[in-house]
Amino acid sequence: MNNLKFAIIGAGNMGSAIAEGLLKTGNIAASNIFITDMRAQALDRFKVNGCKTDSNNIKAAAFADIVIIAVKPYHVKTLLEEIKTELVTAKKIIVSIAAGVSIADIEQVVGKVPIFRTMPNTAISIQQSMTCIAEANTTKEQQSMVLEIFDQLGKTVIIPEDLINAATVLGSCGTAYALRFIRASMEGGIEIGFSADIAQTIVSQTMMGAANLILATGNHPEQEIDRVTTPQGITIAGLNEMEHQGFSSSVIKGIITSYNKVKK
């Protein structure tokens, strides 16, 4: 792991977040990360940190053991054509994060090399991603290695590729859904007396505590809700009003709407 070399192609939102997350693990040297982008200014902060940077993707692919594809989905095919020789001759491990680009799409260009199709979210920059991973043509050792990498960047789960679209919605779009809940709670908090910044702290920490309760205990959310809802109390009154207004139903409908769109 310490000696693994990474190429991150594309220093946009996700490529940068992954590079930051890898650097924060503390056990991957900056000099073992080669990050590329067409725009030099996107690379400046990584250059300062000691990462290798360049606009030349072939150089980066040649350098790395693991090539992380972090460009927009419509750039993936051209990029793979460009670095194909490096990937195929040295049997590099490809880790693609591109939404909607299937393992078959990748194999069509580079053949049956080891491929991990992953779906992280933006919290990868603070090592709190939920990363769903599907794979093809990989060995057990390669699977353990890639899991070990993403385990340091949050939580991981291996899933069959046909669930990747669902993972995109629940795990990646899910960040935005959770943040919208935080924003709505803040707006309520402001109406009942808090300044925006204090409301943001209270709501964010409460959300994190609630999520950690579930992760730490493995309890069903309703079990934890039962502990907060006194009969005839204030919590159940608020919760029931949210449900009368369609809270659970609107969340479920939103998730299904995103899923129907990602499937197209």
Ligand SMILES: NC(=O)c1ccc[n+]([C@@H]2O[C@H](COP(=O)([O-])OP(=O)(O)OC[C@H]3O[C@@H](n4cnc5c(N)ncnc54)[C@H](OP(=O)(O)O)[C@@H]3O)[C@@H](O)[C@H]2O)c1
């Ligand atoms: N955002 C999320 O939450 C999320 C979650 C999971 C997966 N993803 C996936 O992550 C991928 C990247 O998304 P993003 O939001 O990070 O996009 P982004 O911010 O646009 O980043 C992509 C970067 O790659 C650069 N680029 C384009 N072609 C390149 C090439 N041939 N070589 C090197 N760099 C190149 C782009 O430069 P230009 O801007 O100049 O084109 C841009 O800086 C997408 O495939 C997306 O589906 C995103």
